[in-house]
């Protein structure tokens with residue numbers, strides 16, 4: 001935009017960040033906290049190793065900044081979803097192990113090998129294609145094998161594990177660096193499927209030549225140390241996500257999203273707020289119009305009607321409900337109860353922040369914190385806090 005002037009605003013205990021004067025919204029990502037989260041998770045699972053899942057541009061937090069920060073923190077195992085993500089990760093983490101969770105996309109074996117990325121082979125077809133491609137190499141490049149234990153999404157079935165275990169020729173052409181599976185219900189600590197999947201995984205992997213094993217993501221790693229095996233694969237928790245309700249993961253939020261109040265107005269009883277007149281004032285309301293909408297990443301499902309409460313924002317630590325429809329660029333917020341002092345145009349409100357967890361924001365839009373992390377769009381000014389900022 002060519003706005004040269006900046007003003008400074010304190011956004012976290014780690015310090016201030018410079019914001020262009022015309023910015024209506026900010027996305028502030030605390031790299032120091034992401035590193036601290038990884039270290040806390042690594043301590044929690046030791047002696048198991050702790051990797052980092054950085055698919056989808058590090059859950060929208062920016063792989064280009066997150067990956068180097070995690071490398072500096074000591075992380076050596078990264079998981080991405082796609083070959084493109086793997087090649088970006090390779091540039092950022094030249095000496096790390098990089099796994100590709102989507103498996104072997106047909107025809108990509110050569111590219112993966114050339115960047116030293118490891119496919120998480122998820123079907124016998126993929127295993128055969130990889131073995132065919134790699135078997136003429138003197139040093140077999142490593143591969144991971146994904147076993148399905150009940151999610152029915154990716155991975156070889158029990159029957160296919162048996163078939164693979166009998167195929168000595170195929171096994172001899174496979175250099176397995178990791179055997180993994182994925183849990184369906186680990187966000188419910190008491191769900192019987194957790195134990196069933198762990199038992200099935202341990203039983204099936206015993207049929208294959210020994211390799212390090214991994215089953216736990218952010219939620220599974222909080223179940224018990226039995227789920228840590230050799231390597232855990234958190235993604236959400238790195239960014240402060242609390243994946244298992246009722247089990248406090250030892251991490252803190254990384255993301256703060258804020259936007260400015262443009263106007264504050266009184267709405268008299270009987271008058272409506274926003275598109276489709278879906279919210280009527282039942283008493284006199286003070287309503288702040290905030291420069292944030294679904295084009296920035298807010299959920300339109302956070303719209304409130306008189307019958308159905310929507311989402312919340314936070315103003316200096318006080319929650320304030322969204323009233324009426326979330327529109328493309330704007331939301332309207334009931335600030336009637338905030339009078340110490342009353343919000344004025346130019347003030348900032350948090351859409352996600354220290355007083356408004358991603359899980360709370362997700363619940364306000366009938367979704368989960370994961371979707372809250374991954375959806376912020378480029379219109380808001382993005383800034384990173386680093387160690388010592």
Ligand SMILES: *Cc1c(COP(=O)(O)O)cnc(C)c1O
Pocket residue numbers: 053055101182216217218219233234235236237243
């Ligand atoms: C995304 C993903 C993870 C990370 O999950 P979180 O819940 O974000 O920790 C781990 N393993 C697999 C297979 C995944 O797809």
